[in-house]
Amino acid sequence: MSQFSFFLQTSLYEGMCITCFQAIKAGLIPxxxxxxxMVQYTKNGMNSFYIKLDELELSVDNFYQEYIDSGFDCYISGVLNNEKDYPVFSESFFKNLY
Structure with a gap:
């Protein structure tokens, strides 16, 4: 995935959305x-870009404008919002065994 910069997810309904979670951890901007x-571990303008499916044309225009204005340089890739709420599985699993 390192050859890409963005991850696109346009679902109407999701649970955890592990693909988005993994995309962030891989350094992509969702x-x-x-x-x-997703709203718990993403933040619009920080580590992700939110689109509104009912205002798709406006969302596309906003995405393009963000690209022109900053190239998404102000976004933090690879970091979860509320990271403390999402510990590394292997660490939390073994910690909770004892």
């Missing part, structure tokens, strides 16, 4: 319709 658990 371009998402913020539904389900």
């Amino acid at each position: 371009v998402i319709n913020p539904v389900g658990e």
